[in-house]
Amino acid sequence: MKLVIGGAFQGKLDWAKRTYGLREGWADGSLCGLEEIWSCPGMFHFHEYVLRAMEQGMLQSEQEGEAFARRLLERNPGLILVTNELGYGIVPTDAFDRRFREMTGRICTGLAAEAEEVVRVVCGLGVKLKEAKEEPSHVFSPLC
């Protein structure tokens, strides 16, 4: 599993296509069938996939979120997942919005723990937060 995260409009999908050499077969989390995640080689807009699953009554509790992450790691271990990084703003006043942010975070934390690579894309540049066969690289240190 590879996880590519970052803010909106940072070139995350382009970065992933280029870096991992996967040009075709990407599922769009904002409109694909919910079953596609178990077999597709790559998915972008994963946070919108989570949103739609929640709207359809799935992923309601923290336990369901954790179970979903485990199942995904088992059933589609080679998946490349591109997602917006949520949770860096003011806590939303709407309860569903709060649960959506929280759920996306919990699932991605579960996936990141087992993923071979976690990359944050900023301005089209990938910063590796976790790399295959190595300890997490604490490479960037803007304050030091």
Add this chain to the structure above:
Amino acid sequence: MMHLITGGSGSGKSAYAEERILEAPERRRIYIATMLPYGEEGKRRVERHRRMRRDKGFETVERYTGLSGLKVPEGSAVLLECISNLAANERYQEEGAGEDAWSAVVEGVRSLKRQCGTLVVVTNEVFSDGFVYDSSTMEYMKLLGAINQELAREADRVTEVVYGIPLDLKKERVSEAKERWENG
């Protein structure tokens, strides 16, 4: 040793902060909770964090304002969670410091730092959604941003947690004297 931990919501920063306390050499562990539990969701969140701490030997102290007046056992390991709540309480609660919220929070953390051994402080990234909010929310963001900057200066170590992965923003420095000693 003071360690400031930041991150977004759902980033796994609470779990990471607890691990730092469990690794600390001090035997006595104090958890300072600052969140006023509003409604059902608030109670659930508090319960979730309590569950995570259960059986880890934490003594929980609830403190919503006036942190400078809090006494903790000398040489204990203290986890303060979370600055975003403490700042809001000081600024907006009746018993809070109001206009002096910045000083109340910063002095409160300094007071803890003087008393305890390991101090782990959790704060929050609320600054990057790009929305312009009403003036009171913007003022709150400015307050929290200014507090975070001061706490980062005060801290020996600053870490941002991203989906459970720690990124060091500021690393603990070996003191020059120690370095000279070790280099002969």
